[in-house]
Amino acid sequence: MSNEQKPVVSFFQRRAFLLSALGGGLAGLVGAIALPEGWLIAAPAGKAGDGGTTSGKSEAFYACPMFCTRLDKPGTCPVCGMDLERFVDTGAMLELTERERMAMGVKSAPVQRLQLAREIRTLGQFEPDESLDRVVSAWVAGRIDRLYADFTGVTVSEGDHLFDLYSPELYVAHRELKVAQQSLANKTPGADRLVELSREKLRRLGLSAAQLTELEAREATTATFTVPSPASGVVLEKMAREGQYVEMGMPIYRITDLSRLWLMLNVHERDLPFVSLGQRVDVEVSGLRGHHFEGAVSFIDPVLDTMTRTARVRVEVPNVQGLLKPGLFGAATLFAELASDGTLATPSLPGEYACPMHPLQRSDAPGRCRICGMELKKRVPAKGKAAGKVLAVPREAVLSTGKRTLVYVEWWAEREPDGSIRHDHAGNAKKLAQPQYQGFEVHLGPLCSAFHRKEDGTLHKLGDYYPVIEGLPTGVRVVTHGQFLIDSQQELSGKPSLFRPQGGSTDGGHSGH
Structure with missing residues (x-):
């Protein structure tokens, strides 16, 4: 459109628009300047934000970079006076060219099954084992x-x-x-x-x-x-x-007897669900560099300290060499490994008979506790849950409001209206020329670490991941960098986003015009 056809915009109007555009956020400016055409996500046909189906229909429309309005022909924005630019609505998907992906810094990583563990680090002090105390x-x-x-x-x-x-x-x-x-x-x-x-x-x-x-x-x-x-x-x-x-x-x-000591830990209430009897604990002492100590959780205090919001956890640590002394501080690391369903893996406690006072003292036959001498009572063997690999996404891929969690999936294959992968006559997935991106609302477990177990039994951390409980298909890639810009564009265009799961218009910087 020629300059003669554009409405006259006053200096004050332009100044007000500039201030409102700056208040819209950096993400909106980047989207408006760097990515002018063909990269919008439309609202899905199913439930908003849940990775619903798409018709695959693409429609062109015109809008100003701040999306004050949406028209079906070129011209000038009736709200702010900016020239309208051409955009393409790609249904539930956001399609990005290679240049656009580079400008946004988009990176992705595969969703895979990993061995995860919740890493709990805390400090404690060594004390004599009261059960070995004699007067x-x-x-x-x-x-x-x-x-x-x-x-x-x-x-x-x-x-x-x-x-x-x-x-x-x-x-x-x-x-x-x-x-x-x-x-x-x-x-x-x-x-x-x-x-x-x-x-x-x-x-x-x-x-x-x-x-x-x-x-x-x-x-x-x-x-x-x-x-x-x-x-x-x-x-x-x-x-x-x-x-x-x-x-x-x-x-x-x-x-x-100091051949076994107690390490008394203070574990925060948010970590208590990941602590169980018999759980392995790695211990390091600053004054004993080069020495590695291991223990097992033998008692979890049933009462929480209302001031510190912690509970006392007792760890039995062997001290055969006599290097540990009562009063020393120890840095403890508990690896709460997850089972394949994303819940806590717990060690098995074999034996039908157990001591009521010392639950780790168990036997397959009747007898007495070797610590307190009490008669062992018949108990159901505590069947543990084995650790296993769980579907996981990198920590960087997650967008969360505290109540709602979203990840963006990167698709390289065409999809049917019901969301399934489209195949050719030979049964191969039809690849897209450019990847498409779609938001999925997911239910995740606690933040954990992927790890590799060394020959000596110690764990080597590989990275931070969230276990996926539900909401994400398998065999896909998720966006780990650039998802903030993708989500910002969703919100600016009135599509389902992290803060607007149902989509709808936004109160942009031009609402006062």
């Missing part, structure tokens, strides 16, 4: 004559001498045993019963079977006996001194 106390009142373990930190083994205790009560009990034995030797009626009662009294005073046998073999009566260590470990506390008088039940030592 050595005085079973009878008396005086400590000698301390063999005379400082904290000393390592002791089960049966080692800890201290000598002088006790008048022990002297009386030993004397009663000697008298009963003498009566038994003289064949006094009821002497065997007296001997057994005397032995039971000494056992109640804390003597072991070996010590009781030793006392019976002694000729002289003694008032002092040696208390052995009930378990192997490290003396963490020494609560008495030589020459000190103690009462029955008074603690003398605290001994802990």
